[in-house]
Amino acid sequence: MVCGFRAGRTNIEIATFNNIPHGTVRNFRMTYNKFVEDGGKEEEFDVTNGKRKRRSDAHDDDIVDNIQQIIDKDPGRSMRGIARELSVSDFLFMSAATKERRAERAAALLNKFKHPPDKDMLIFYSDEKNFNQDQKVNKKNNRWLCSDPSEVPIVMATKFPATVMVLGVISNKGDVMPPHVFEAGLRVNSKVYLDVLKNIVKPWMDQVAGDRPYLWQQDGAPAHTAKKVQDWCEDNFPHFWGKEVWPPSSPDLNPLDFFVSPHSTKQSLINSITEVFANFDRESVVNACSRVRSRLEEVVDAKGISFVK
Structure with a gap:
């Protein structure tokens, strides 16, 4: 996938070539782009960085504290934006029935x-x-x-x-x-x-x-x-x-x-x-x-x- 990102291939082209879900490529590309934007070197990117946190770990004290800090800083932030920043799913913010x-x-x-x-x-x-x-x-x-x-x-x-x-x-x-x-x-x-x-x-x-x-x-x-x-x-x-x-x-x-x-x-x-x-x-x-x-x-x-x- 990383080679495809660097070569300028689209998500669909990468997914088709590797026979993997398009959503998987999209999620890794988001993580890859953020890694590069934050100053990371392309050759140092590790695809394991793109793995989501398990939902069972999502409610630990660190996550709760981080969410509270973001809310304190900007109470107007969307819940989806908070989830994206913390690399956790906005599943955390959706009602069980929904x-x-x-x-x-x-x-x-x-x-x-x-x-x-x-x-x-x-x-x-x-x-x-x-x-x-x-x-x-x-x-x-x-x-x-x-x-x-x-x-x-x-x-x-x-x-x-x-x-x-x-x-x-x-x-x-x-x-x-x-x-x-x-x-x-x-x-x-x-x-x-x-x-x-x-x-x-x-x-x-x-x-x-x-x-x-x-x-x-x-x-x-x-x-x-x-x-x-x-x-x-x-x-x-x-x-x-x-x-x-x-x-x-x-x-x-x-x-x-x-x-x-x-x-x-x-x-x-x-x-x-x-x-x-x-x-x-x-x-x-x-x-x-x-x-x-x-x-x-x-x-x-x-x-x-x-x-x-």
Whole structure:
């Protein structure tokens, strides 16, 4: 692997050549890059440095103390960032119920990948993103780790920030739907979402697929899991993963999350998102979608662990 890193080979090329999981190569590359960035000499890198700490060792006093020091220094650090810095899994920060459900669904979904209804199945992945002027401080996603609410700093925010909700769809064969931008101020409930599926998403997928069989993926957002949406998808798509299929808390499994990098403000989004989607390299989209199966295998092997995108 190290020779491949030095030769400038991609993770996929290294994984294929060595017949090892792509996720293994990705994890070692992260460790290798950090070793070099910290001043280490390339020829001194030892692949054993890339091995994760065992989960049984994760709660020792040193780890707990290190976590507390990081929180004291920056209570706004994400839990995933803390786990990455300490070279431990963010499995430590996930609830037992979520880990169990995520592992169970990942195993079931992995089985679907191994035994698809049709050999050359088109899989359409979807995701929605909400952008606003205050995107860098998102009260839904950002956390401040402390013991007293008074310790949370006050953050100035726009009184009525402009927002935009965008739906993206890509396929495992490299097809990219022009991003659909929802009307400003529109609450995307099941009625609105179903209307977009009927009039925009399905016609585009039918055109792209032609006579080929295809499958529709969506996450567990409330608008997606509503009964009328689930029933319509079941009746109108050739194949469909229902609400009990996709693993919870799994942006690391959706190519539109781990492959597509969002913009931080509405203005930058409006200026470039259409151009970005239009210029996606087809092969890169195919490669991103092909990584879903290996990521599912990692989730199953790690019993529900969430890993860095």
